[in-house]
């Protein structure tokens with residue numbers, strides 16, 4: 186007897202901008218990611234003014250799913266996926282973002298992809314915006330600093346909800362809407378919201394203005410979606426990196442409590458439909474003027490989400506009497522005083538490996554919000570070696586196995602309502618933060634390197650066969 190309900194959805198997760206390619210095909214406009222160069226370990230991705238001939242932009246080809254979707258979906262079916270989380274590239278539908286009429290060729294592309302998935306018994310789970318708003322909205326409007334962009338987003342949502350209302354049930358509005366709370370790294374505000382900071386900006390104030398416009402856009406989309414198909418399940422999507430106190434020192438406890446607001450601010454509004462007291466107090470104390478319009482309270486109240494989709498990769502730790510060193514190896518999650526957790530290991534990219542933290546995350550989120558949860562990203566970015574056309578990725582299997590065990594415990598022992606699990610980058614794709622191919626998450630290998638060399642041939646890794654069994658047994662057989 187499986188510990189998970191039979192309705193549990195096993196799948197894989199991807200995002201248009203990181204795997205589709207075809208960046209200028211089918212009438213698509215440029216998006217914010219199309220002007221981001223490849224980075225690498227220790228080398229940041231550059232945001233260029235336009236596409237420059239002598240620079241390399243890894244997302245332009247991605248893994249060329251645009252031309253190979255049938256072959257890839259056949260592999261997903263063979264793996265046993267029951268659902269596929271992906272996103273719609275906004276600039277395929279509205280190349281500039283502010284047109285009144287959509288681009289039919291872009292709409293047709295997603296009809297083809299969704300039909301192919303459905304024919305293969307794979308349910309599409311769709312994020313409306315995953316790091317690829319039209320570049321024109323970023324450059325000409327200032328991205329989500331500008332309230333008009335919320336209206337353009339609502340029109341985009343309306344068009345795709347209408348078009349795919351019989352093909353898609355599960356939607357999410359903005360991917361990792363909260364990762365832009367880390368204003369120390371300019372790529373987050375840019376990719377989430379099309380915003381660049383100026384020298385005289387107060388980054389925090391800009392962030393909350395952007396946040397308000399995006400929360401309005403998300404709520405408008407929910408309202409529109411429900412009026413088109415009341416059976417839609419529309420979720421928010423957050424990056425959830427739990428913040429632990431370093432010790433039981435009361436000051437560490439309070440430090441963690443306050444830092445956690447960075448994680449909860451967006452879902453607090455998206456689930457409850459109103460701003461939390463701590464945010465209002467902070468605006469008042471800091472004198473932030475957040476452009477609130479008449480009727481916004483109502484929009485937020487009426488546009489609450491049905492579930493929370495979240496990514497889980499790692500946890501972090503804060504200590505009240507320390508300052509994070511900029512050049513250390515830990516990923517600080519935008520926190521000025523995070524320290525290494527002495528009890529856990531980290532990946533090659535410095536991400537803390539903490540399976541128990543997933544059970545903790547599921548409990549915290551479920552107790553706080555009491556809505557169903559969906560793990561829509563989790564995975565292990567690592568360097569893979571191909572030997573005789575095989576990839577023995579025992580490290581990835583181990584990571585996924587431990588995290589699935591933790592998720593099962595949260596359902597079975599703690600009573601969390603969990604919809605499903607879609608590991609990130611089910612097939613190798615371009616990494617978001619570093620723009621590399623070398624940081625691989627896939628259970629299917631793609632022959633392509635950081636500089637764009639390779640045949641793009643697909644190969645099944647050991648984890649492919651392992652996950653096949655996990656799905657077949659609804660999580661009962663996780664291997665040795």
Ligand code: BG6
Nearest residue numbers: 200360361496566616617618619
């Ligand atoms: C999340 C994003 O931040 O983490 C994905 O939603 C991203 O788009 C994933 O790819 C993993 O990050 P990275 O930088 O290792 O690709």
